[in-house]
Amino acid sequence: MTVEFYKKASDKNFVANPAKGSKHNRGCAVDLTLINLKTGKEVAMATPYDSFSAAAAANYEPVTPEVKKNREFLIATMRKYRMNVLDNEWWHYDFSGWQSYDLMDIPFEKL
Numbered sequence: 083m084t085v086e087f088y089k090k091a092s093d094k095n096f097v098a099n100p101a102k103g104s105k106h107n108r109g110c111a112v113d114l115t116l117i118n119l120k121t122g123k124e125v126a127m128a129t130p131y132d133s134f135s136a137a138a139a140a141n142y143e144p145v146t147p148e149v150k151k152n153r154e155f156l157i158a159t160m161r162k163y164r165m166n167v168l169d170n171e172w173w174h175y176d177f178s179g180w181q182s183y184d185l186m187d188i189p190f191e192k193l
Contacts, residue, residue: 113173138171138173
């Protein structure tokens with residue numbers, strides 16, 4: 083799965099080379115956004131989840147006060163659990179100490 087995803091990715095800056103593995107392949111990274119539980123809709127952020135535009139940077143300005151508040155809330159909450167935001171992707175978080183975990187090669191069907 084990872085190999086096929088890498089082959090199809092148009093911008094290799096946002097996809098880990100499967101020969102080296104990634105933090106995701108170690109179970110130490112997550113891509114996520116916030117959802118309003120009352121409406122079921124994503125809360126306002128500078129970009130949609132999984133965007134690769136410049137506005138996806140964790141400190142991108144200018145943003146509205148609402149977006150800034152939402153982004154800061156998500157970053158602070160994740161940091162509390164040792165998950166650190168990737169500078170150019172507000173929606174990507176890496177676990178502190180990810181280097182200590184082995185690469186996993188689990189077929190998608192087994193997850």
